Amino acid sequence: xxxxxxxxxxxxxxxxxQIAQLATLIPAEKNIMITYGGGSIFKNGxxxxxxxxxxxxxxxxxxxIEPNPEYETLMRCVKECKExxxxxxxxxxxxxxxxxxxxxxTALKWDGEPWDFLEKPLATGDALPLATVLxxxxxxxxxxNGSVISRREFKQKLFFFNDACFPQFSILDPTxxxxxxxxxxxxxxxxxxxxxxxxxxxxxxxxxxxxxxxEGILKTLLDVAPKLMANQTxxxxxxxxxxxxxxxxxxxxxxxxxxxxxxxxxxxxxxxLHGLDHGVTLAIVYPGVANVMKxxxxxxxxxxxxxxxxxxxxxxxxxxxxxxxMTADFFKSLxxxxxxxxxxxxxxxxxxxxxxxxxxxxxxxxxxxxxPDKIREILQFVK
Amino acid sequence: xxxxxxxxxxxxxxxxxQIAQLATLIPAEKNIMITYGGGSIFKNGxxxxxxxxxxxxxxxxxxxIEPNPEYETLMRCVKECKExxxxxxxxxxxxxxxxxxxxxxTALKWDGEPWDFLEKPLATGDALPLATVLxxxxxxxxxxNGSVISRREFKQKLFFFNDACFPQFSILDPTxxxxxxxxxxxxxxxxxxxxxxxxxxxxxxxxxxxxxxxEGILKTLLDVAPKLMANQTxxxxxxxxxxxxxxxxxxxxxxxxxxxxxxxxxxxxxxxLHGLDHGVTLAIVYPGVANVMKxxxxxxxxxxxxxxxxxxxxxxxxxxxxxxxMTADFFKSLxxxxxxxxxxxxxxxxxxxxxxxxxxxxxxxxxxxxxPDKIREILQFVK
Numbered sequence: 001x002x003x004x005x006x007x008x009x010x011x012x013x014x015x016x017x018q019i020a021q022l023a024t025l026i027p028a029e030k031n032i033m034i035t036y037g038g039g040s041i042f043k044n045g046x047x048x049x050x051x052x053x054x055x056x057x058x059x060x061x062x063x064x065i066e067p068n069p070e071y072e073t074l075m076r077c078v079k080e081c082k083e084x085x086x087x088x089x090x091x092x093x094x095x096x097x098x099x100x101x102x103x104x105x106t107a108l109k110w111d112g113e114p115w116d117f118l119e120k121p122l123a124t125g126d127a128l129p130l131a132t133v134l135x136x137x138x139x140x141x142x143x144x145n146g147s148v149i150s151r152r153e154f155k156q157k158l159f160f161f162n163d164a165c166f167p168q169f170s171i172l173d174p175t176x177x178x179x180x181x182x183x184x185x186x187x188x189x190x191x192x193x194x195x196x197x198x199x200x201x202x203x204x205x206x207x208x209x210x211x212x213x214x215e216g217i218l219k220t221l222l223d224v225a226p227k228l229m230a231n232q233t234x235x236x237x238x239x240x241x242x243x244x245x246x247x248x249x250x251x252x253x254x255x256x257x258x259x260x261x262x263x264x265x266x267x268x269x270x271x272x273l274h275g276l277d278h279g280v281t282l283a284i285v286y287p288g289v290a291n292v293m294k295x296x297x298x299x300x301x302x303x304x305x306x307x308x309x310x311x312x313x314x315x316x317x318x319x320x321x322x323x324x325x326m327t328a329d330f331f332k333s334l335x336x337x338x339x340x341x342x343x344x345x346x347x348x349x350x351x352x353x354x355x356x357x358x359x360x361x362x363x364x365x366x367x368x369x370x371x372p373d374k375i376r377e378i379l380q381f382v383k
Numbered sequence: 384x385x386x387x388x389x390x391x392x393x394x395x396x397x398x399x400x401q402i403a404q405l406a407t408l409i410p411a412e413k414n415i416m417i418t419y420g421g422g423s424i425f426k427n428g429x430x431x432x433x434x435x436x437x438x439x440x441x442x443x444x445x446x447x448i449e450p451n452p453e454y455e456t457l458m459r460c461v462k463e464c465k466e467x468x469x470x471x472x473x474x475x476x477x478x479x480x481x482x483x484x485x486x487x488x489t490a491l492k493w494d495g496e497p498w499d500f501l502e503k504p505l506a507t508g509d510a511l512p513l514a515t516v517l518x519x520x521x522x523x524x525x526x527x528n529g530s531v532i533s534r535r536e537f538k539q540k541l542f543f544f545n546d547a548c549f550p551q552f553s554i555l556d557p558t559x560x561x562x563x564x565x566x567x568x569x570x571x572x573x574x575x576x577x578x579x580x581x582x583x584x585x586x587x588x589x590x591x592x593x594x595x596x597x598e599g600i601l602k603t604l605l606d607v608a609p610k611l612m613a614n615q616t617x618x619x620x621x622x623x624x625x626x627x628x629x630x631x632x633x634x635x636x637x638x639x640x641x642x643x644x645x646x647x648x649x650x651x652x653x654x655x656l657h658g659l660d661h662g663v664t665l666a667i668v669y670p671g672v673a674n675v676m677k678x679x680x681x682x683x684x685x686x687x688x689x690x691x692x693x694x695x696x697x698x699x700x701x702x703x704x705x706x707x708x709m710t711a712d713f714f715k716s717l718x719x720x721x722x723x724x725x726x727x728x729x730x731x732x733x734x735x736x737x738x739x740x741x742x743x744x745x746x747x748x749x750x751x752x753x754x755p756d757k758i759r760e761i762l763q764f765v766k
Contacts, residue, residue: 001397001398001557001619001622001623001626002398003397003398003399003400003401004395004397004398005394005395005396005397006394006395006397007392007393007394007395007552008391009390009392010390011388011389011390012387012388012389012390012638013388014384014386014387014388014389014638014639015384015385015386015387015639016386017386018386169390174384206619206622206623207622207623207626208599208602208603208606208607208623209599209600209603209623209626209627209630211599212595212596212598212599212600212602212603213595213596213599215595215599216591216592216594216595216596216598216599217592217595219591219595220591220592220595223591224591236384236589239384239589239590239639240384240589240590240591240592243384243590243592243638243639244592247592252635255395255397255626256397256398256622256626
């Protein structure tokens with residue numbers, strides 16, 4: 001096990017009916033900005049619950065934060081927060097709204113051009129206090145310090161981390177899933193699955209509990225996803241999925257292990273260039289990463305086959321091949337197409353993505369050996 | 384899954400050589416009281432590492448906190464802290480030293496007789512800041528808000544919880560295990576194992592991830608304990624054990640599930656009356672709880688047999704019997720005797736324990752149906 005430092009101060013408030021707790025979770029004197037996305041919260045009743053809980057608070061609203069939250073939109077909110085002397089941000093939405101709100105919170109305490117703090121690790125230690133009401137399980141942003149922001153003008157999608165951006169609390173009511181479009185459930189399941197994979201399918205770190213915990217989340221997703229696709233108002237399946245999504249990226253399974261993140265980094269470029277859903281990019285890219293980097297990942301891929309899919313017959317390579325084929329089948333069973341060609345993406349994009357990593361001098365993977373050439377090979381594999 | 388609220392702000396600083404981080408983890412202006420136990424830290428080099436790291440800090444020391452930390456001892460430290468205007472407590476030791484230090488921290492901010500805040504849930508919300516350097520993996524106290532204190536004068540052992548008692552940080556260096564007496568390793572393994580069992584072997588809560596995570600810790604303990612008994616300087620086994628002990632009682636596996644704690648509550652009385660090691664009392668009492676409460680716990684005990692011990696043959700009752708027999712064999716393999724008669728404890732004590740719970744009107748168990756009569760039955764089972 002590697003040395004590590006871990007801390008996660010976010011309070012989780014989980015379960016049916018918990019949105020009402022907002023009334024006491026946010027101090028009465030706070031001047032709150034509620035941020036949200038495209039307006040689904042008006043249809044599923046969450047907006048009404050939030051407003052009812054905060055009826056004695058001073059509240060302003062900012063809607064329209066888009067999937068892959070856009071710098072220009074967020075900067076408009078920053079301006080409004082300054083004008084209204086907002087001192088507490090409440091994100092009501094999925095990962096895009098929460099990530100966007102973390103950007104707003106940081107920008108409000110940042111001197112200079114906010115785009116500058118992106119991709120500068122821990123570039124800032126300050127942020128306006130923020131909290132969340134989660135409506136889409138997927139990104140884990142409700143219990144971590146990370147955020148990914150897009151700037152369509154430059155076809156860029158960049159991330160930052162800021163410890164001051166751990167939400168003070170996050171309310172997770174699984175009934176939010178009842179009215180989600182199936183596509184968002186599918187994307188959320190894949191995002192959660194690949195979050196775990198990025199932290200688990202590396203090399204053996206002799207971290208036994210962490211391995212079992214990663215496998216536990218994967219097995220839970222394999223169990224609940226088909227149930228949710230059949231009946232998305234089954235409370236226990238919703239709760240197990242929502243819980244999995246948060247646990248997959250709150251640092252709990254990352255302690256003492258190396259992590260990969262190549263699939264996310266490459267997928268991010270596909271979103272920046274073609275606007276593909278984040279979950280879809282992960283389902284496309286991962287089979288390429290697993291196959292091209294198989295020699296590095298052999299021990300853990302074999303363990304994955306044996307422990308997650310109970311594959312006991314055959315050589316290690318045969319086990320791995322079967323496990324990866326079952327993984328791909330799982331993604332496809334959620335209605336997602338997993339080839340670049342399914343999205344009319346070809347050689348030009350493959351070259352552009354490889355070029356972008358070469359330009360930034362980024363080498364990916366747990367062994368820091370996924371070079372731009374390997375990235376090209378990975379994308380060729382999933383053409 | 385049940386509704387829940389979770390928050391754990393403790394920072395973990397894990398790994399070889401991490402004690403040196405004390406130099407920057409505690410602000411320079413703090414007036415520190417270092418608390419410790421019987422002096423093993425002078426032999427294993429931990430004292431020297433702590434002093435070296437804090438050479439530029441103002442430090443006082445208080446030693447002699449005993450196993451099952453004693454009220455009288457702790458009150459002497461409280462007095463000294465007041466006299467010296469201490470404003471930061473650093474516990475260097477195992478669960479007893481840490482629990483004792485939580486009591487000191489709370490007592491220093493409590494008006495009136497400190498014995499009064501024991502067994503009053505969340506009786507106080509204040510405490511002096513504290514942190515820990517863990518030397519014995521076992522109780523999980525290094526990453527939770529609980530504490531158990533003894534008062535031999537009254538033959539009592541009582542607990543309290545105080546959110547202000549989450550350590551600000553805990554340093555976990557697995558090499559601390561290299562020089563531990565085997566008995567302390569055995570007790571720590573059993574304590575950790577039963578912590579998991581108390582949160583897992585209840586009834587089915589439809590909490591899939593939590594079940595897998597509990598099973599993951601148990602499987603890790605079953606794997607590493609024999610390795611540690613054979614070679615306690617195997618770093619990875621030490622790290623996996625130390626990590627397991629912390630993860631078993633920091634709230635991570637308790638989210639959304641009911642918990643039992645009958646084994647701990649009954650075992651605590653055996654320590655209060657006869658001074659038995661905490662881990663030993665758990666190894667004695669648990670087989671009684673599992674057998675007497677088998678009807679309530681059948682579904683989870685069967686799952687335990689199947690998933691933790693891979694027992695696939697036989698009826699549910701046969702699987703459970705085999706799993707409980709393997710559990711008892713595991714405890715015995717650590718050199719612990721698991722019958723009351725092995726410790727010359729007989730009917731008198733059984734009656735006294737049942738009477739104590741009757742007097743306090745305490746009903747135990749996840750279904751709140753372990754009455755004093757059931758407690759008598761449990762202890763008769765393990766006579």
